Amino acid sequence: MASGTAGPGTTTVLSLDALTTSPRSSRSHLAPEDAFINAAASPPQRSGGFDHHATSHNNNMSLLRDTVAAAGAAGDVRASSRRRESKFGSRSRSRRRKRNWKKILWVKQSYPDNYTDQTTFLDSLQRNPRLQPYEFWPLVADTTVIVQQVCSVTIFVVCFVGIFTERVSPVAVVGWGSFATFLGWAVWDWWVGQEGEDEVLQRQNSHRSRGAWQPRQDGGSGSAHSTTAPTTPSAASSVTNLGATERTTSQGNLAAMRSQHGGSVTSLHSNVSHSSRLLDPLDGLRHRPSSPLRSGRATLRLSTIKSASLIYFTILGLSPILKSLTRSTSPDSIWAMSFLLLAINIFFFDYSGGVGVKFPASLSTNAALMASTVLASRLPSTGQVFSLTLFSIEVFGLFPVFRRYARHRSWRYHVALTVLLTVGAGGGMGLILGEGKDGVWPWKSGLLGVSVGAFIVIVAMGASSWWLIGLQKYKNAMNGPWDQARPIIISRRQWEYD
Amino acid sequence: MPRRTYNIAMVSDFFFPQPGGVESHIYQLATKLVDRGHKVVVITHAYPDRKGIRYLTNGIKVYHVPFAIIYRSATFPTVFSFFPMFRNIMIREQIDIVHGHASLSSLCHEALLHGRSMGLRTVFTDHSLFGFAEAGSILTNKLLKFILSDVDHVICVSHTSKENTVLRAALDPVMVSVIPNAVVSENFRPRKYPPEPPAPNNGFGNATPAVHHLGPNDPVVIVVISRLFYNKGTDLLTASIPRILENHPNTRFIIAGSGPKSIDLEQMIEQNVLQDKVEMLGSVRHEQVRDVMVRGHIYLHPSLTEAFGTVLVEAASCGLYVVCTAVGGIPEVLPGHMTVFAKPEEDDLVVATGKAISALRANKVRTEKFHDQVKAMYSWDNIAKRTERVYKGIMGDITEAEFYGYDVGNTAAWNGESHSGVRSFALIDRLKRYYGCGVWAGKLFCLCAVIDYLLFVFCEWFWPRDGIDIAREWPRKIYHSDDDD
Numbered sequence: 006m007a008s009g010t011a012g013p014g015t016t017t018v019l020s021l022d023a024l025t026t027s028p029r030s031s032r033s034h035l036a037p038e039d040a041f042i043n044a045a046a047s048p049p050q051r052s053g054g055f056d057h058h059a060t061s062h063n064n065n066m067s068l069l070r071d072t073v074a075a076a077g078a079a080g081d082v083r084a085s086s087r088r089r090e091s092k093f094g095s096r097s098r099s100r101r102r103k104r105n106w107k108k109i110l111w112v113k114q115s116y117p118d119n120y121t122d123q124t125t126f127l128d129s130l131q132r133n134p135r136l137q138p139y140e141f142w143p144l145v146a147d148t149t150v151i152v153q154q155v156c157s158v159t160i161f162v163v164c165f166v167g168i169f170t171e172r173v174s175p176v177a178v179v180g181w182g183s184f185a186t187f188l189g190w191a192v193w194d195w196w197v198g199q200e201g202e203d204e205v206l207q208r209q210n211s212h213r214s215r216g217a218w219q220p221r222q223d224g225g226s227g228s229a230h231s232t233t234a235p236t237t238p239s240a241a242s243s244v245t246n247l248g249a250t251e252r253t254t255s256q257g258n259l260a261a262m263r264s265q266h267g268g269s270v271t272s273l274h275s276n277v278s279h280s281s282r283l284l285d286p287l288d289g290l291r292h293r294p295s296s297p298l299r300s301g302r303a304t305l306r307l308s309t310i311k312s313a314s315l316i317y318f319t320i321l322g323l324s325p326i327l328k329s330l331t332r333s334t335s336p337d338s339i340w341a342m343s344f345l346l347l348a349i350n351i352f353f354f355d356y357s358g359g360v361g362v363k364f365p366a367s368l369s370t371n372a373a374l375m376a377s378t379v380l381a382s383r384l385p386s387t388g389q390v391f392s393l394t395l396f397s398i399e400v401f402g403l404f405p406v407f408r409r410y411a412r413h414r415s416w417r418y419h420v421a422l423t424v425l426l427t428v429g430a431g432g433g434m435g436l437i438l439g440e441g442k443d444g445v446w447p448w449k450s451g452l453l454g455v456s457v458g459a460f461i462v463i464v465a466m467g468a469s470s471w472w473l474i475g476l477q478k479y480k481n482a483m484n485g486p487w488d489q490a491r492p493i494i495i496s497r498r499q500w501e502y503d
Numbered sequence: 504m505p506r507r508t509y510n511i512a513m514v515s516d517f518f519f520p521q522p523g524g525v526e527s528h529i530y531q532l533a534t535k536l537v538d539r540g541h542k543v544v545v546i547t548h549a550y551p552d553r554k555g556i557r558y559l560t561n562g563i564k565v566y567h568v569p570f571a572i573i574y575r576s577a578t579f580p581t582v583f584s585f586f587p588m589f590r591n592i593m594i595r596e597q598i599d600i601v602h603g604h605a606s607l608s609s610l611c612h613e614a615l616l617h618g619r620s621m622g623l624r625t626v627f628t629d630h631s632l633f634g635f636a637e638a639g640s641i642l643t644n645k646l647l648k649f650i651l652s653d654v655d656h657v658i659c660v661s662h663t664s665k666e667n668t669v670l671r672a673a674l675d676p677v678m679v680s681v682i683p684n685a686v687v688s689e690n691f692r693p694r695k696y697p698p699e700p701p702a703p704n705n706g707f708g709n710a711t712p713a714v715h716h717l718g719p720n721d722p723v724v725i726v727v728i729s730r731l732f733y734n735k736g737t738d739l740l741t742a743s744i745p746r747i748l749e750n751h752p753n754t755r756f757i758i759a760g761s762g763p764k765s766i767d768l769e770q771m772i773e774q775n776v777l778q779d780k781v782e783m784l785g786s787v788r789h790e791q792v793r794d795v796m797v798r799g800h801i802y803l804h805p806s807l808t809e810a811f812g813t814v815l816v817e818a819a820s821c822g823l824y825v826v827c828t829a830v831g832g833i834p835e836v837l838p839g840h841m842t843v844f845a846k847p848e849e850d851d852l853v854v855a856t857g858k859a860i861s862a863l864r865a866n867k868v869r870t871e872k873f874h875d876q877v878k879a880m881y882s883w884d885n886i887a888k889r890t891e892r893v894y895k896g897i898m899g900d901i902t903e904a905e906f907y908g909y910d911v912g913n914t915a916a917w918n919g920e921s922h923s924g925v926r927s928f929a930l931i932d933r934l935k936r937y938y939g940c941g942v943w944a945g946k947l948f949c950l951c952a953v954i955d956y957l958l959f960v961f962c963e964w965f966w967p968r969d970g971i972d973i974a975r976e977w978p979r980k981i982y983h984s985d986d987d988d
Contacts, residue, residue, distance in 0.1 A: 109835050110836055112880070118680035119906075121679075130670070487666070487667035492736060
């Protein structure tokens with residue numbers, strides 16, 4: 006009861022915020038005295054004095070303990086522990102009382118149960134162990150993908166407004182859009198072809214070694230875009246031929262591959278191909294002039310054209326229905342709804358996805374297509390509805406694939422595309438917001454829009470990166486031996502849960 | 504001076520008839536405290552076949568209070584509804600100390616809160632470890648902070664658990680004691696152990712049972728007894744077994760336990776055609792664990808998190824060489840000559856098991872001595888004695904300086920503030936403690952404490968104390984103290 010007047014309840018609060026901002030925050034460990042509040046108030050140089058006090062305090066404690074032992078507080082336990090310690094014996098009995106406290110439970114130590122060892126307590130606490138401090142410029146570079154998506158959405162909205170106010174002909178929009186899509190597809194096809202040539206032998210090798218234990222389900226995280234039907238037979242046949250015999254020899258490869266699964270795919274492939282080339286140096290050459298590849302690309306193109314025309318005619322047929330779909334809904338609801346849906350598109354878009362992702366961010370894409378559908382129903386004519394819907398598919402369905410591939414190919418393409426999109430979005434906004442005088446090309450407002458858009462984009466990129474870096478100081482992850490360990494399992498399939 | 508005894512109420516959602524570590528901990532501790540002359544009642548929730556008041560061995564009275572069970576036999580957290588009944592029990596049994604167990608038990612948390620409102624001393628025992636990252640544990644930690652900011656003393660089962668609890672609930676480390684679990688070593692004897700225990704003053708090493716060596720062609724049997732859950736490391740086990748058997752063909756596995764991961768194990772057995780080498784027993788009752796354990800030579804424990812690991816002590820007590828992952832509090836539990844530690848990685852586990860097998864084959868490990876050694880390390884008598892010291896400390900029966908391990912003059916060495924030792928019951932002091940829990944949480948907690956106090960005042964008026972009968976006591980045991988304190 007002596008300390009019944011214990012200070013405010015805040016005495017025992019582990020004030021981590023205070024710690025992080027206090028001058029001692031450079032330390033990586035918490036010490037017991039940090040568990041008291043006046044961490045912020047206590048000058049950092051006190052720690053030296055603290056050690057001194059702590060030792061004297063230990064002496065006092067051992068004195069105290071002697072008296073306790075004389076009273077026989079825990080005599081028999083002591084005696085038995087003494088026996089035990091002499092059995093496990095490391096030191097002589099006379100020095101037993103000065104023996105250091107150990108973090109073990111199987112020995113009755115000569116310290117009370119609530120003794121807190123100053124030197125080892127919370128020794129294994131790690132704060133922010135896997136923290137990677139963000140750098141400014143890489144962060145800015147990473148924001149470009151978000152800028153691209155926002156600009157794409159802006160361009161779509163601009164086109165809708167243009168069609169809606171009848172300042173832009175819908176045919177022009179969809180014509181230019183389709184032309185750009187065709188161009189993008191051609192470039193993409195060329196890139197894929199180029200990469201496929203390099204990749205085909207590696208992939209066959211890798212399939213052969215991995216097909217034995219895992220039916221090809223992903224084909225590597227980076228190359229799935231080209232795992233289309235035609236290349237499968239060759240890979241699969243080599244699997245059936247060689248898989249069984251190579252099962253044992255490829256065990257080592259397996260380990261290597263598994264351990265860096267999710268790392269860079271190219272290194273994975275090169276790893277595998279390298280080691281299997283040792284096994285069979287002719288194998289790669291034999292597969293090189295692979296005719297299935299060429300014919301496969303042709304089939305691929307044909308099927309692309311087929312599905313494109315299918316989509317084209319479906320939309321054409323559906324346009325009259327779409328036109329009157331939400332006629333009974335008031336325009337205000339439509340604007341609010343489409344705003345919400347486009348916001349969902351931006352927030353749930355798959356910004357991190359590599360080129361190989363099959364169906365990236367389906368929620369995002371679906372939200373955008375629904376937005377275009379409800380917006381299209383505000384348009385008066387079937388032709389306009391058709392144009393807008395087709396354009397939305399191009400912008401939200403196909404364009405992200407191309408953007409991803411451009412980023413994968415070259416950083417320069419990516420930056421160029423970003424600049425182009427920013428200019429397009431800014432200029433478009435300027436045009437539709439500017440005073441539209443009939444017959445006069447409002448280049449002034451367009452130019453103003455471009456400059457304002459570029460300014461906003463640059464400021465937003467910089468500010469958001471800076472803000473995120475600033476927020477990092479609040480990050481305080483505490484890890485220690487109490488955390489559930491993450492098992493490292495290599496021979497089975499990768500670990501699904503965290 | 505007559506020895507002071509206490510009336511103690513153990514409160515937890517987890518108690519018999521359901522099986523488990525916390526349950527048997529409470530029971531064993533209560534039994535030994537009764538042996539030491541205290542009176543113990545246990546308060547838990549009602550089970551379908553277990554309602555009302557029961558007496559267990561040694562005169563432990565169990566109150567099964569009617570509460571709805573929501574998840575894994577934890578009751579629904581109704582913050583205040585338990586109070587009238589709780590107060591009635593406390594007065595009826597003249598309780599001095601409320602001792603709550605297990606941080607996932609809402610009954611325990613409520614009892615600690617109400618106990619403080621009624622002016623009782625409270626102790627909390629934490630049996631588990633929690634991380635800080637997941638959303639669930641953030642909520643649990645906040646709740647724990649609320650309850651523990653006004654508790655008198657906390658007991659943890661290992662030093663790692665102490666560090667964790669001190670961080671989670673922002674406690675002063677000196678008010679957290681480390682008192683491990685123990686085993687009833689008579690229930691975990693090796694197979695060829697002499698029926699009567701050796702004379703106590705022989706120490707160990709003198710009257711050890713006959714040494715039996717492992718023959719060169721005898722198979723090494725590895726026993727695994729654990730619930731087959733992800734956090735028990737069953738995936739590690741599934742991955743390691745084929746590799747261990749490949750490296751050491753003359754090895755057998757016995758796996759006892761059930762759970763969602765048992766399917767993976769069965770698949771592994773079928774894929775690798777190991778039916779004659781791996782035996783799966785399904786779940787076994789706690790009293791059968793010893794019979795399973797003595798069939799083996801090595802106990803393998805691949806858990807990913809563990810506050811104490813009682814099963815390791817049980818295995819060592821049965822004379823098994825222990826291979827375990829060095830996670831949580833496990834490294835503190837057993838000395839190095841009884842264990843081989845592995846990192847929680849497949850490769851390392853395979854290597855460690857291989858090491859253990861070769862050590863056994865070389866007959867380097869004196870497993871026949873383990874039982875006596877473990878018996879000397881962990882006994883419930885010792886645990887009860889140490890728990891009693893905590894009770895004495897919070898009741899003020901040993902001086903604060905003795906209990907908290909330093910004299911008052913040195914408090915300045917800590918931080919110049921008076922420490923949070925014996926806690927005042929004044930509402931304003933309690934509110935101060937709660938207020939420090941957080942910007943919003945502190946105010947909410949204060950509100951809860953005030954309402955709880957008003958409820959208490961209402962109960963005092965509506966059901967006056969003198970209207971409540973005092974329960975007749977079971978005749979107390981007279982404890983012949985071996986250390987006259």
